[in-house]
Amino acid sequence: MLKIDEKGAVAPQIFTALRQAIITMALKPGQPLSEKEIAASFGTSRQPAREAVIKLVEAGLVRVLPQRGTYVVKVSPRQVADARFVREAVEVAVARHCCLSASQSALEALDHLIAGQEEAAAANDHAGFLALDEKFHKGLAEAIGCSEAWRVIETGKAQMDRVRYLSLPEASPMSLLIDQHREILAAIRAGDADAAAAAVRVHLREILLALPRLAKAFPELFEDEELPGHAADLQPVLRMEA
Template identity: 60%
Template sequence: MDATLRLKDPIAPQLVQVLRQAIIAVELRPGEALSEKEIAGRFGVSRQPVREAFIKLAEAGLVQVLPSRGTYVMKISMRAVANARFVREAVECAIARAATTLITPAQVARLRALIEGQRNAAALDDHAGFSVLDEDFHQLLAEIVDCDYAGRVVEGARAQTDRVRYLSLPGASPAPLLISQHVAIVDAIEARDADGAETQMRKHLREILNALPRIAHDHPELFEDEIMPEHTRTLHIP
């Protein structure tokens, strides 16, 4: 959890991002207690922005604040991950369809540059860098359709799915597979193929359903349940 905060900018949002990434990367492990005093001391800030960051992380389902008992990193819930993925599919498939009519050549080039960055990160086994570029890829799609709200919905849902996505690298969901799926999405969008873009996005976002049971089996100490919602157990990729 090495990071330098920009003291001229609001501290709490920066702490949210730093702590969020540490939770996703399992640097802060599920069930681990978080100390306001310790984190404030580590970053040289007061305890107030740390408290605000804890509240935001609790809203995202990443930590649990127990009055008079402390704050703890939440274990991963298969139900929460599956539900978040379900929401992402609904929103991001719509984004992919809309992008086929709105995207510009410059934006296609930006998407392909992010994919190339992922290839480089994968070659270096840089899972954290790969995950950041994955987030940038999906956020850029939301920007292309000029829907800030959709972008915020996706970002909120990612808080759950990114924990599993990080653990899935490189075994359960190999980076080359995820990269090839991104390429297929961009190819369909560039070709103005709305049905194809939606199909490829749906296939990409459902990949986590293949990885989730295996990750839960390999890391049972990180999970709080083994039950997936019915709507996810009955989905089949075309």
């Protein structure tokens, strides 16, 4: 039985645990989800299990098929690209504002997170590395007093997270991502908004390089679909930069 904090709301805890299991591929595409089994696993009634499943549907991670059941969906390259497009627009704006208003203490906190990522990379701790990656990007938004920017990003990035988790051992070395974080932070420290924006774009477009490689390596995990125009248009540029 999975542990639930009885002092907190139950449904969000179940959602978070299932979301993490789907992102890390502990729950694989095509795997069925039963409200009854979820409730039994967490030692709860079926109501919070049902609420958690509804949130997973809203996050685009599971699909309810009438008369057939509820299943984990495959990774959608189109949804990944769409989420990345929105995220780039938001984070470029955040990075530019960081150059104007981020405090020294906020920058030091970001530097500390990068140091933590280096330790996680040395230990080959993928989960720890990605947790610190989340904190770094969230920290950029918090550095300008706009936590809502991160909320917008977090709401739509579930499919991105699945690719990011797969990409660490397969397509995007942790050392490369650390270097990209350092470039973002260095540009912000220098107050160079254009350089900060460019560094964010390079960093967030890394996933477009990883995506086709991963889809080829793990065809059973991905929907067979083409990238939307806003992502496909970047492919020639990315190929030249790779």
